[in-house]
Amino acid sequence: MPASDKLIIALDVSEHDYAIDLVEKFKDYVGIFKVGFELFISSGPKIVEDINKKGKKVFLDLKFHDIPNTVSKAAVAATRLGVHMFNLHTSGGLEMMKRCRDSVVEVCLKENIDRPKILGVTILTSLSREVLRDELGIQHGLRTHVRHLSSLALKAGLDGVIASAKEAEIIRNHCGKGFLIVTPGIRPSWTPPDDQKRTVTPKEAIRAGADYLVIGRAILQQSDPLKAIELITLEVLSA
Ligand code: C5P
Numbered sequence: 088m089p090a091s092d093k094l095i096i097a098l099d100v101s102e103h104d105y106a107i108d109l110v111e112k113f114k115d116y117v118g119i120f121k122v123g124f125e126l127f128i129s130s131g132p133k134i135v136e137d138i139n140k141k142g143k144k145v146f147l148d149l150k151f152h153d154i155p156n157t158v159s160k161a162a163v164a165a166t167r168l169g170v171h172m173f174n175l176h177t178s179g180g181l182e183m184m185k186r187c188r189d190s191v192v193e194v195c196l197k198e199n200i201d202r203p204k205i206l207g208v209t210i211l212t213s214l215s216r217e218v219l220r221d222e223l224g225i226q227h228g229l230r231t232h233v234r235h236l237s238s239l240a241l242k243a244g245l246d247g248v249i250a251s252a253k254e255a256e257i258i259r260n261h262c263g264k265g266f267l268i269v270t271p272g273i274r275p276s277w278t279p280p281d282d283q284k285r286t287v288t289p290k291e292a293i294r295a296g297a298d299y300l301v302i303g304r305a306i307l308q309q310s311d312p313l314k315a316i317e318l319i320t321l322e323v324l325s326a
Contacts, residue, residue, distance in 0.1 A: 090320045090323040090324050091115075091116050091117055091118055091320065092118035092119075093118070093293070093297075093298065093299055093300055093323055094116070094117045094118060094119075094299070094300055094302060094316070094319065094320070094323070095117070095118070095119040095120070095121050095146055095269070095299050095300065095301045095302070096109070096113055096117050096119075096120055096121065096302060096303070096306060096307070097121045097123060097148075097271070097301055097302065097303030097307075098110070098120055098121060098122055098123070098126050099123060099125055099126070099303045099304075099307065100125070100126060100307070101125050101126060101129040101130075102129070102130070103126075103129075103130035103133070103134055103137070106122075106126055106130065106134060106138075107134075107137055107138070107141070109307070110138055110141050110143055111141065112312075112313070113306075113312070113313075113316065114141060114142070114143055116313070116316045116317075116320065117143075117316070118143075118144060119143070119144045119145070119146050119171060119172070119299070120138050120143055120144070120145055120146070121145075121146040121148050121301060121303075122134055122135060122138070122145055122146070122147055122148065123148040123149070124148075124149065127147070127149060132168055135147065135168045135169060135170055136168070136169070139169050144171035144172075145169075145170045145171055145172075146170070146171060146172040146173070146174075146269075146301075147165050147168070147170040147172070147173040147174075148173075148174055149161070149165070149173065149174070150174055150175065150176055150208050151173075151174070151175035151176065151179070151187070152175065152176035152178070152179045153179065153183075154183070155179075155182050155183040155185075155186040155187070156186070158175055158179060158183050158186070158187050159186045159187050159189075159190035159191075160190070162175070162187045162190060162191050162205070163190050163191065163194045165203065166191050166194055166195060166200055166202070166203055167194065167198070167200065169200075169201075170203050171203055171204065172203055172204040172205075172206060172269075173203055173204075173205065173206070174205070174206040174207065174208050174249055175187055175205070175206075175207060175208070176207070176208045177207035177208060177209055177236040177237070177239055177240050177248065178236065180239075181239055181242060181243050184205075184207060184239070184240060184243030184244075184245055185243045185244065187205065187243075188205055188243060188244045188245060191203065191205060204246040204247065204267060205245045205246050206240075206245060206246060206247050206248060206249050206267065206269055207236065207237070207239075207240035207243075207245045207247075207248045207249070208248070208249045209232075209233045209236040209237055209240075209248050209249065209250040209254070209258075210229060210232060210233055210236070210250070210251075210254075212250075212251045212270075212271050212272030212283050212284065212285045212286070213272075213282050213283055213284055214284065214285075215229075215284045215285070216228065216229045219232065229254075230254055230257050233250055233251075233254040233257065233258065234254075234257050234258065234261050236248070237250070237258045237261060237262050237266075238261060238262065240262075241262045241263075241266060246266075246267050247266050247267025247268055247269060247298070248262075248266070248267070248268060248269070249269045249270070249271065249301075250268060250269075250270060251270060251271075251272045251285035251286075251287065252268075252270040252272070252273070252287040252291060252292035252295045252296075252297045252300075253285050253287055253295070254285075255268050255270060255292065255295035255296040255297050256295050256296055258296075259296040267298045267299070268296060268297050268298050268299075269297070269298065269299040269301060270287070270292050270297040270299070270300055270301065271283075271301040271302075271303075272284075272285050272286045272287065273286065273287065273288070273289055273292055273300045273301065273302045273305060274286040274287070274288065274305055275288055275289060275305055275315075275318065275319060275322065276288055277318075278304070278305040278309075281304055288322065289302075289319050289322040289323050289326070290322045290323070290325060290326040291326075292326075293322075293323055293326035294326050300319075300323070302319065305319070306319070
């Protein structure tokens, strides 16, 4: 896979036209564009259509977390929109994940749609071990919990998970080769961590076994974003 196909840019902006300008600017360097809450809520589903029209793939990052029926219906709607990937919280449980996958497979077969990749969010990269223990009441270690949630995603038939690259190795060992590992919380050595707690550099992420790197501020908030992409691509290649 070329280095550019491993990069997912997080379009964490609110204006449709600005997002499309960014897609135009970066489309030769990046395979997939991530549409999250901010952009989707302010621009609506048309943003997905317009990115697809530019020949680029969309990762719809709405992190579904609800009862199985509601999540399945949202997943079918996302599938019909033509997204390449979307995600849901693994902590929504096995039945939620399974029903979501089954509904997506069914609609794809019936309506002849390409099946999107379904990814399970494990533990947000902005959460630390302390938050997990003291606020969320999860007593075992962070890695153990990520491994557990990844196994659940695999059992439900999901295509992979979203996790910090700090946990990529343990996920790979546990869930096998074809299971996708998508890693946010990427920070090259020249950028601050911001609100992310479990960060790694692009090189470390690839070496740890990440399939895709989700990168937002380390590109978009640089004075020269194209230069930032170039440096990140070089790091990915050197890994
Ligand atoms: O700017 P930064 O590179 O930290 O952005 C990371 C992106 O990945 C954000 O859009 C964030 O919502 C998303 N994300 C994350 N952690 C997850 C899942 C998604 O940071 N577990």
